[in-house]
Amino acid sequence: MFMGEFLHSIDTKGRIIVPSKFRDNLGNSFVVTRGLDKxxxxxxxxxxxxxxxxxxxxxxxxxxxxxxxxxFFSGAIECEVDKQGRINIPANLRSYAGIEKECNVIGVSNRVELWANDAWEDYVAESEESFAEIAENLMDFDI
Known part of the structure; x- marks a missing residue:
């Protein structure tokens, strides 16, 4: 299971360090693709x-x-972790997510999400305002 939030920088070659807490569960090779919410x-x-x-x-x-x-499939790529614990995120995926310099890497149960820092901060701010309402709407799912 993945959980937690980590802020990392993308280098000029499009590489980012995979948080060590996620590396064991992701393995040396895993799939990155376009997600929802950019x-x-x-x-x-x-x-x-x-x-x-x-x-x-x-x-x-x-x-x-x-x-x-x-x-979903056209954006998918198999990534391999290098000796420094980094992966290379292709330009098309960085562009889709708006990831330029700083990237939030978050654990979400069975997957990891990578967010442009500004987009993640905006998402969190919006979600905090409506968290109680969201939780209420999920009551039907026995949460």
Missing amino acids: CLFAYPMEEWKILEDKLKQLPLTKKDARAFTRF
Whole structure:
């Protein structure tokens, strides 16, 4: 399980240090792809396989299913951690998430999310204002 929040810098080559607390669970090789809310999702291979199997079952005849699958898989890349604990995030993914210098790396249960620092701070500020309302709306899910 992934949890916590870490702020790291992207170097000029597009590399970022993967927090040591996440490295063991992510493994030496994992998948990074476009996520929701203009962030990137990183999945350990086992979790990626589970998600891949679920997405394969979506009906090809549904336009939304095709669009989501295209969006999700076309942005996916397998990343390998180097000896310094870094990964290289391709320019297209950095551009999608608006990651330029500082990046928040957060643990979200079965995945890691990478956010541009400004976007993450804005998201947290907005969410804090409506956290009680969000929690109330999730009561139906027995949380």
